[in-house]
Amino acid sequence: xxxxxxxxxxxxxxxxxxxxxxxxxxxxxxxxxxxxxxxxxxxxxxxxxxxxxxxxxxxxxxxxxxxxxxxxxxxxxxxxxxxxxxxxxxxxxxxxxxxxxxxxxxxxxxxxxxxxxxxxxxxxxxxxxxxxxxxxxxxxxxxxxxxxxxxxxxxxxxxxxxxxxxxxxxxxxxxxxxxxxxxxxxxxxxxxxxxxxxxxxxxxxxxxxxxxxxxxxxxxxxxxxxxxxxxxxxxxxxxxxxxxxxxxxxxxxxxxxxxxxxxxxxxxxxxxxxxxxxxxxxxxxxxxxxxxxxxxxxxxxxxxxxxxxxxxxxxxxxxxxxxxxxxxxxxxxxxxxxxxxxxxxxxxxxxxxxxxxxxxxxxxxxxxxxxxxxxxxxxxxxxxxxxxxxxxxxxxxxxxxxxxxxxxxxxxxxxxxxxxxxxxxxxxxxxxxxxxxxxxxxxxxxxxxxxxxx
Numbered sequence: 001x002x003x004x005x006x007x008x009x010x011x012x013x014x015x016x017x018x019x020x021x022x023x024x025x026x027x028x029x030x031x032x033x034x035x036x037x038x039x040x041x042x043x044x045x046x047x048x049x050x051x052x053x054x055x056x057x058x059x060x061x062x063x064x065x066x067x068x069x070x071x072x073x074x075x076x077x078x079x080x081x082x083x084x085x086x087x088x089x090x091x092x093x094x095x096x097x098x099x100x101x102x103x104x105x106x107x108x109x110x111x112x113x114x115x116x117x118x119x120x121x122x123x124x125x126x127x128x129x130x131x132x133x134x135x136x137x138x139x140x141x142x143x144x145x146x147x148x149x150x151x152x153x154x155x156x157x158x159x160x161x162x163x164x165x166x167x168x169x170x171x172x173x174x175x176x177x178x179x180x181x182x183x184x185x186x187x188x189x190x191x192x193x194x195x196x197x198x199x200x201x202x203x204x205x206x207x208x209x210x211x212x213x214x215x216x217x218x219x220x221x222x223x224x225x226x227x228x229x230x231x232x233x234x235x236x237x238x239x240x241x242x243x244x245x246x247x248x249x250x251x252x253x254x255x256x257x258x259x260x261x262x263x264x265x266x267x268x269x270x271x272x273x274x275x276x277x278x279x280x281x282x283x284x285x286x287x288x289x290x291x292x293x294x295x296x297x298x299x300x301x302x303x304x305x306x307x308x309x310x311x312x313x314x315x316x317x318x319x320x321x322x323x324x325x326x327x328x329x330x331x332x333x334x335x336x337x338x339x340x341x342x343x344x345x346x347x348x349x350x351x352x353x354x355x356x357x358x359x360x361x362x363x364x365x366x367x368x369x370x371x372x373x374x375x376x377x378x379x380x381x382x383x384x385x386x387x388x389x390x391x392x393x394x395x396x397x398x399x400x401x402x403x404x405x406x407x408x409x410x411x412x413x414x415x416x417x418x419x420x421x422x423x424x425x426x427x428x429x430x431x432x433x434x435x436x437x438x439x440x441x442x443x444x445x446x447x448x449x450x451x452x453x454x
Contacts, residue, residue: 025081026113033083033191035109036184040101041087048079049110050139059084061098064124064131068205070399070408072449075135076143082112085188089180093163095156096129104156104163106130107181109149110138111192116145119189119197121182121223123153123174125206127160127294133205136396136410141417147197149185151177153211158290161298161309168337170298175218175341178202178211182222199425202226203417206362206394210234212351213343213371220348225424227417228353229409230362230394231371236339239366242299242327244270245292249323250316252284271363278405279398283360287394289313291361292322300334345374350423352385352416352434356392356409364388372437385434387416387454391442399449407442411452419454 027045035041046057054060088096091105098106108130120141124132129152138148154173155163163170182200190196202223204212209231216226234240247270255263268274289312297309304310304320314321327334355368362368372386389412393399396408419434426432435454442448 025083027081027083028113029192030083033085033111033188035085035087035107036187037089037180038087038107038184039090040103041085042099044084044086045082046084047081049082049084049112049142050075050080051135053079054084054134059086060131060134061129064129065133065135067397068125068132068395069136069410070396070449072399073136073396073408073410074450075139078143080112080114080142082110082114082142083192085109085111089177089184091154093155095159095163096152098129104152105154105177105180106152107149107184109147109185109188110142111147111188112142112145114145115147115193117193117195117197118145118199118201119147119149119185120201120203121178121185122148122150122202122204123178123208123211124150124156125204125208127156127158127207128152129156133208136205136413137203140414147185147189147192149181149188151181153177153207158294161294161301166337167299167301167334168340171341174207174211175214178215179219179222182215182219186222199224199421201417201420201424203229204231205229207232209353210343213347214341216347216349216351217344223349225349225420226347226351227413227420228351228368229413230355230359230368230392231353232362233367233370234338234342235370235374236331236335236342238327239271239370240327240338241291241295242325242330242334244272244363244366245288246322246325246327248272248280248284248288249292252280252288253315256281256284271366272360273358273363273365276358276360276393278402279358279360279393282398287361289322292325296322296325299337300330302333303330343371343374345371345376345378345380347375347378347380347383350383350420352387352420354387354389354392354409354412354416356389356394356407357439358391358406359394361394384437385416385419386437387412388439389452390439407448411448411450412440412454415452415454 089105093104094102154177209228251263251266293310391407392409
């Protein structure tokens with residue numbers, strides 16, 4: 001489906017939703033707060049903008065975020081009264097069914113009564129929607145007084161590759177939607193509070209981390225700093241998803257079945273960490289196969305002829321099997337599409353990257369190690385800090401299953417965000433700069449799910 005992005009008339013629907021009981025939220029200027037460019041918006045005055053209150057008032061979708069955090073991860077106590085704005089921008093694709101709208105480019109903007117003068121913007125991780133990091137990030141920044149804005153990136157779900165006309169269109173749209181939301185959210189903040197945010201931060205997890213990198217490289221004027229949590233790395237010459245996922249699909253089944261040493265070493269050579277074997281089966285079943293097939297269909301749809309997203313869980317040697325996908329061989333056909341969405345490392349504002357050593361979906365070597373080197377080689381190393389979290393995996397939820405081997409990244413992310421604030425808002429003085437890039441050891445004791453020292 002082709003897309004046209006531009007300024008369109010606003011259809012604003014303002015409503016006041018009451019969760020019952022005495023009203024705590026002031027919601028000043030709620031009905032006069034209009035999202036520029038939105039085709040639809042619903043404004044709600046809420047007693048609590050954090051997930052416990054949003055669940056009660058049906059203003060979030062827990063299925064979007066419930067499996068991303070550890071059960072042990074705690075958010076600040078108390079409620080955050082204010083305004084939530086849900087809506088969507090002009091779009092022709094219809095993958096996001098939230099509220100029965102069946103429209104993509106949906107967004108959520110949250111405006112706390114007790115505003116700290118700042119704004120956080122993000123895009124959904126994976127192929128999730130705008131509520132995906134409500135628990136991990138929105139709750140935490142709202143409790144600290146931030147306004148918050150998130151986008152579904154313009155397409156979502158495992159059929160996201162159907163959006164657009166040319167290879168790479170769906171992913172390329174993500175960047176348009178992040179910029180669109182950032183500009184709109186700043187204006188919404190001005191309308192609501194009477195002034196623009198003093199500081200605007202971009203952040204995100206996984207695909208949201210990739211969007212963070214891209215935004216700070218290509219639109220640094222919109223932001224003051226960024227925190228990238230395990231972003232995806234894209235380079236036409238590699239590494240990228242297609243330089244390590246096919247290896248996992250090809251070699252893991254053989255190693256699992258026979259213990260073949262050569263197959264194991266092929267996994268390690270592709271970038272998967274020694275010591276992460278205990279979560280390979282989970283990632284094979286849940287992530288590797290689906291991710292390879294869907295992202296390959298987005299970037300290289302002709303590989304599997306007339307099939308759509310290949311053959312699920314096929315074994316090497318099966319016709320059109322993604323286990324045999326050879327990116328080096330296919331690069332003449334797919335390289336231009338990858339180049340459209342490629343990263344450069346030329347960040348324009350301070351940014352902190354975090355990545356776990358046991359990430360088995362986006363292995364740290366071909367993703368954040370590679371990106372840190374890209375930033376350094378682009379001459380932007382002074383603007384970057386890189387924290388390697390020992391025992392961190394791609395999804396914090398797996399800590400609940402393997403508490404003796406993994407650690408959640410969430411507390412280290414929050415420590416990094418606070419370090420970014422000091423770095424940016426402290427005017428860059430030596431006392432305010434974060435520590436040098438380093439490995440963060442997994443503590444032997446303490447509240448590993450909620451405490452982290454950079």
